[in-house]
Amino acid sequence: HLVRLRAGPASAGGGAESSYDDTAAATKGLVGGLTAIVNAVFPAARDDAEFLRQRAARRDALPDVTPAELVEGLRLDFERGYLFTGEIDADNYDDDCVFTDPTLSFVGLRTFERNLESLQPVLRALLGERRVILRGGPTLDEGARTVRAAWRMEGEIRLPWQPVIQLNGATQFTYSPELKGRIVRYDETWELSAGDALAQLLRPGRLGSDDAGGDGGDGADT
Numbered sequence: 533h534l535v536r537l538r539a540g541p542a543s544a545g546g547g548a549e550s551s552y553d554d555t556a557a558a559t560k561g562l563v564g565g566l567t568a569i570v571n572a573v574f575p576a577a578r579d580d581a582e583f584l585r586q587r588a589a590r591r592d593a594l595p596d597v598t599p600a601e602l603v604e605g606l607r608l609d610f611e612r613g614y615l616f617t618g619e620i621d622a623d624n625y626d627d628d629c630v631f632t633d634p635t636l637s638f639v640g641l642r643t644f645e646r647n648l649e650s651l652q653p654v655l656r657a658l659l660g661e662r663r664v665i666l667r668g669g670p671t672l673d674e675g676a677r678t679v680r681a682a683w684r685m686e687g688e689i690r691l692p693w694q695p696v697i698q699l700n701g702a703t704q705f706t707y708s709p710e711l712k713g714r715i716v717r718y719d720e721t722w723e724l725s726a727g728d729a730l731a732q733l734l735r736p737g738r739l740g741s742d743d744a745g746g747d748g749g750d751g752a753d754t
Contacts, residue, residue: 555635599679606681662686677709679707
């Protein structure tokens, strides 16, 4: 999912999917509001103007990302557990990439990164044992200019009532050969409604239970 107080066709695990258009306005407003509060309380310390200037100069000198390199880069992002931490290879994304999941939709790689930087204190404090499992892909479709992956995320949240996040979903990454082969759209869907996914934070849970909206699988801890 996008970095937040955490987005097509059916995923490999089967089951109905929830997308941004399916989610109630109140749920979107809640998540957007919480994200804004965290960004205000823990603002990013980096000088955006200088950082963006330096990054633009460096990225302009890089070769185009080939489809094979993009698939491998996304596979490594999943191995790093980016669905929990937001740690992506930014060089695979266009500056104006559109990021969408069932609760948030926004434009801009830098916005994604600012959300991540602001959330780091929260993530360090609350994330316990966790893992991200690839259930299918990343699979390249050069005709459609997309890479698709189906996944499962499971994680313990360090709160007194011991909630657990367990979610099956899929992400479609759309890339543009005209923009150095980088990702221009990130579209994430879940096999639970956004409300049901967020409700997991309100009750005790257990890793490996059947709350995620589909089948589990084997994967590495992150």
